[in-house]
Amino acid sequence: MPHPDDTPQSLYEGMVPLARLKDRHVYRHVIALVVDNETGVLARVSGLVSGRGYNIESLTVAEIDKDRQLSRINIATSGTRQVxxxxxxxxxxLVPVHEVRDLTDEGPCVARELALVKVACTGDKRAEALKTCEIFRANVIDTTPQSFVFEVVGDTDKIDAFIDLMRPLGLVETSRTGIAAIARGPAGFLSDGLSPNTPS
Amino acid sequence: MTARAAVLAESEADTFMSGARLILKALEDQGVEVVFGYPGGAVLPIYDELFKQNRIRHILVRHEQAAVHAAEGYAHSTGKVGCVLVTSGPGATNAVTGLTDALMDSTPIVCLTGQVPTHLIGNDAFQEADTVGITRPCTKHNYLVRDADQLARVIHEAFHVAREGRPGPVVVDIPKDVSMGQGRYAPPLPRGAAHKTYRPRTAPDARAVREAVALMAKARRPVFYTGGGVINSGARAVAALRELLALTGFPITSTLMGLGAYPADQDQWLGMVGMHGTYEANLAMHDCDLLIAVGARFDDRVTGNLAFFSPGSKKIHIDIDPSSINKNVVVDVPVVADCGQALEALVAAWKAETAPRPGLAGWWRQIADWRGRDCLYYEQKGPVIKPQYAIQRLFEIAKDRDPFICTEVGQHQMWAAQFCGFTRANRWITSGGLGTMGFGLPAAIGAQIAHPGALVIDIAGEASALMNIQELSTAVQHKAAIKLFIINNQYMGMVRQWQEMLHGGRYAHSYSEALPDFVKLAEAFGCAGMRVSDPARLDQTIRDMLDTPGPVVCEVAVDPRENCFPMIPSGKAHNDMILSAEDAAAKRITGEGLALV
Known part of the structure; x- marks a missing residue:
């Protein structure tokens, strides 16, 4: 559910309008972090999340800058504004965290997820699976006479829908990446001007 | 730096040293004077290096938990970072309670732990534990050093992280091959140099300060609610708080951890807030129209039932940790800053603010009315000493000697908080957030080591005292002349009180069965021991305790039935307090309150 909030960004650090904090609705936010790519950093983030009982729908991590040893973590989480x-x-x-950004709050962002979906079927169901694959612009990346492995990319809803359609056709297994998200527009991530991937 | 020293420093930077020497040198350059620790296989190279030098003093404890608590006592009483050295495996796991305690009370600690050699990590080696894994949730940050070249840099960074921002414990896990290896030294970063990622905001935003002062200027029923953050921030914050209070004339209450930042002998002081806070402090919090929280975190012991917490007030919250803000209670004006800098900014802005201000006479009349209830009243009559009386007399007799007061956890801790009127910061050392029984005795030793000539008293219950009683041996060995003042009511008093109020008086396992003879116990450790049960003899016994050199154990036999009041029962609001035993009978705890701790 998109956030209906159109109030301006925080006036100063920590300042969140009371009306927002007292809103008891649950929203889904995509939060992105740039962290030092050091041993245990993922355990730090996931341990914090589980230790404090937050509801995490997706958490992905990968190195994004080899020279500066930076990784990016994308988290999709649901909760009230206060949470x-x-x-x-x-x-x-957390000490190794360079920056935390709320992509949902800061304006439009795009989020994508990749899923590998294995379907075992024969006969008419094979044709039906291939047709659905085409509609979703998925790729067939493995096939046997009895099965397909589809690769589908999109936002979480699209992948959910694809998997739902494959279920009656013989869904065997799914493997999903979780989301990668990025803000629309020209601005980079780090507020110190050093965007990851800038040659240092 | 002289030319010779510069040359030496340069040559030192180029020469390889053993890992253990690098550790000691890094500690020296961080200004460490005392390390609390316990040796073991994985830290033998570090102990060997300790043996070869005289600059850093090592205090041998009798249990690693006590090493951390002693370092906490050292840190709370000095404002410096406390330093701990323990071995791998059980050494590290025994330290976990202390580390968690330090995390909850924002105490700056650097704890060096030994680790099995790197090639054995993950192999279930002898005395191996996943120390960074185990301590991740109970430290502010932790490190595993895999390369002797990184040792000095990491230790300097550990002190930086422990000290800056909201202070906390930091673990540096050092495999034995690293402390035995060779590496190059790196000097500390200059004070004030920015860390790559950890840069807590310390200066308040001017807009936040303006909004805060605007609210303060028109408040009719304001109250300050201050916490341990003011004391952690240091002398500047304490001075600025006192100045702001003098300028505004507002009333002030404080959390358990914040006692002493504002002098308890001033008229504006309302006493402690919270579950066992005073009637006037809690009602002022409930009825105020402006709540100014400074370095406090709206803990559940303070707020009572959040749904009814201070319902009619605007709230200003000053805290260096942005995650403390809006965590439990949503606030109107957050000020993310160091308490000292924020309070100084408020002082300046208040002086410049010239708008006419409403008088506070009506608010003070209301407060005087609440004070009239005399909520801490108790009666000392008959042949048995009341625990409140013992603590009140102790503080009365000791206060002119500027004592450091430590406590364990339970009824005696709350009575100490109620009856010791601290006038200075850093004199009150207690386990607030974690509520660790066994904290006080080692903490007192740490404070005494830091202040050898001072009077350091641990007010304890007989149950808490036994949790780390082995540390009497530490006190004797290191000539720490602490005074262990045991309030013996023969029960885990707070447990018994809750069983009485919540569980129909079924005192399951809260009776202190088979207690030792504390006088003989003290003597067995080489301390002086004394006991008193007659109210008429109490003052003289306290004087004897204070005048006896060296560590002393003084057991005070008190009324076992006394309960700690006032009390906000679990699940209740600030204006629904129990003031006495008769009151408690009328206000049974039911429903959701039963499930709360």
Whole structure:
């Protein structure tokens, strides 16, 4: 559910309008972090999340800058505004975290996920599976006379829909990456101007 | 730096040293004077290096938990970082309670742990534990050093992280092959140099300060609610708080951890807030129209039932940790900053603010009315000493000697908080957040080591005292002349109180069965021991305890039935307090309150 909030960004650090904090609706936010790519950093983030009982729908991590040893973590989480603000503040105080950004709050962002979907079927169901694959612009990356492995990319809803359609056709297994997300527009991530991947 | 020293420093940077020497040199350059520790196989090279030098003093404890608590006592009483050295495996796991305690109370600690050699990590080697894994959730940050070249840099960074921002414990796990290896030294970063990622905001945003002062200027029923953050921030924060209070004339209450930042002998002081806080402090929190929280975190012991917490007030919250803000209670004006800098900014802005201000006379009349209830009243009559009386007399007799007061956890801790009127910061050392029984005795030793000539008293219950009683041996060995003042009511008093109020008086396992003879116990350790049960003899016994050199154990036999009041029962609001035993009978705890701790 998109956030209906059109109030301006925080006026100063920590300042969140009371009306927002008292809103008891649950929203889904995509939060991105740039962290030092050091041993245990994922355990730090996931341990914080589980230890404090936050609801995490997706968490992905991968190195994004080899020279500066930076990784990016994308987290999709649901909660009230107060909880979302708390998640961000808690993540922000981890020592290896460079920056925390709420992509949902900061304007439009795009998020994609990749899924590998194995379907075992024969006869008419094979044709049906291939037709659905075409509609979703998925790729067939492995096939046997009794099965397909599809590769499908899109937002979480699209992948959910694809998997739902494959279920009656003989869904055997799915493997999903979780989301990678990025803000629309020209601006880079780090507020110190050093965007990851900038030659240092 | 002289030319010779510069040359030496340069040559030192180029020469290889053993890992253990690098560790000691890094500690020296961090200004460490005392390390609390316990040796073992994985830290033998570090102990060997300790043996060869005289600059850093090592205090041998009798249990690693006590090493961390002693370092906490050292840190709370000095404002410096406490330093701990323990071995791998059980050494590290025994330290976990202390580390968690330090995390909850924002105490700056650097704990060096030994680890099995790197090639054995993950192989279930003898005395191996996944120390960074185990301590990740109970430290502010932790490190595993895999290369002797990184040792000095990591230790310097550990001190930086422990000290800056909201302080906390940091673990540096050092495999034995690293402390035995060779590496190059790296000097500490200059004070104030920015860390790559950890840069807590310390200066308040000017807009936040403006909004805060605007609210303060029109408040009719304001109250300050201050916490341990003011004391952690240091002398500047304490001075600025006192100045701001003098300028505004507002009333002030404080959390358990914040006692002493504002002098308890001033008229503006309302006493402690919270579950066992005073009637006037809790009602002021409930009825105020402006709540100014400074370095406090709206803990559940303070707020009571959040749904009814201070319902009619605007709230300003000053805290260096952004995650403390809006965590439990949503606030109108957050000020993310060091308490000292924020309070100084408020002082300056308050002086510049010239708008007419409403008078506070009505608010003070209301407060005087609440004070009239005399909520800490108890009666000392008959042949048995009341625990409140013992603590009140102790503080009365000791206060002119500027004592450091430590406590364990339970009823005696709350009575100490209620009856010791601290006038200075860093004199009150207690386990607030974690509530660790067994904290006080080692903490007292740490404070005494830091202040050898000072009077350091641990107010304890007989149950808590036994949790780390082995540390009497540490006190004797290191000539730490602590005074262990045991309030013996023969029960885990707070457990008994809750069983009485919540579980129909079924005192399951809260009776202190088979207690030792504390006088003989003290003597067995080489301490002086004394006991008193007659109210008429109490003052003289306390004087004897204070005047006896060396560590002393003084057991005070008190009324076993006394309960700690006032009390906000679990699940209740600030304006629904129990003031006395009769009151408790009328206000049974039911429903959701039963499930709360």
């Amino acid at each position: 979302i603000e708390q998640v961000k503040a808690q993540l922000g105080r």
